[in-house]
Amino acid sequence: MNRVLINSIKSPFFQEAWELYLSAFPIDERRELAVQEKIFTHEDYHFEIVVIENEFIGFITWWQFEGLRYIEHFATLPIHRGKGYGKSILEKFISENEEQAILEVELPNSEIDKRRIGFYERLNFKLNPHKYQQLPYRFNGAKVDLMIMSYPTKIDEVKLAKFEKDFKEKCFDGIINIV
Template identity: 30%
Template sequence: MTSELTHIKIQDFDLVYELMNHSFPSIEFRPRDKQFELLKHPNFTIYARYSSSGQTLDGFIAEWSFADFCFVEHFAVQPYLRGHGVGSEMMRQYLNQAKKQVLIEVEEPVTDLAIRRIHFYQRLGFVFSAFGYIQPDLRNSGEKEVTLRMMNYPTPLTKPEFLQRKKEIFQQVYGMDQAGRC
């Protein structure tokens, strides 16, 4: 029943984007045209897991690859598949193919959902970090900013590592300096 992670088929981008809409607050992902444009970026990849028939998208992992680490910007599984081990299986496959440290962002552990997400990643071997930042509003919507914390796989993140990775993420992923300027 295991399905492998593969690069998304370009014609399936709208399936990925639809799942983003169902899985993330709007300020945490770009408008469709800007998100689609990322597919041309050499450091950006979307891995997909398709159903065994190949007809539907089970979930995806959107990755930015840097010299010393990978940054998972988005990871989502279809709502009807959540709680059935699909997400754990997808992330284990991803971690097995990653040859570098892997970073993800999670919301502060102040809601039940945020705490469940943190525990999910901890069960997979991620380490919850004391380091974090306010994620830029990717739609410039003026909505409430989101405070995020970093989780790192497979080892804890040091402060110098965090500062360097934050700088690279803000420049490459968010297109701005750490002060929030474009």
């Protein structure tokens, strides 16, 4: 299993990854293609596709911050779910360095949301009690109430506030100016 960094909508496997992205995330939690093209230009952004023997399995997108890696989007193809690929991808990702990793999850309002939280908890991600709203990912989009999960420990409110400020400046103010 290999993660391959891509940096353009013309990269191999991008179209498959984009189709998965569109189907795996609600509209308010995903970018439009034109915005995604701009995000590719940021040095701290990583869009990695996952392949096994040249077969597309899924993708992980993440941002590098000082002392923190933010997993922005992560998905595997439905035909490959339940095979342990998601677990393997995240275990490798979090083992690559000692920085704290964070990600967002939907509020536990449905069985699928609860199962997703349980999946991350089995990987030792911690559910944090802090209120959190994801900034709009699209023009005329809405903020989304989500929860933060972090690895290997809970994130404190000061570090979360710094992340929110830095992420807004790095991605939104610096690139897409939606907010």
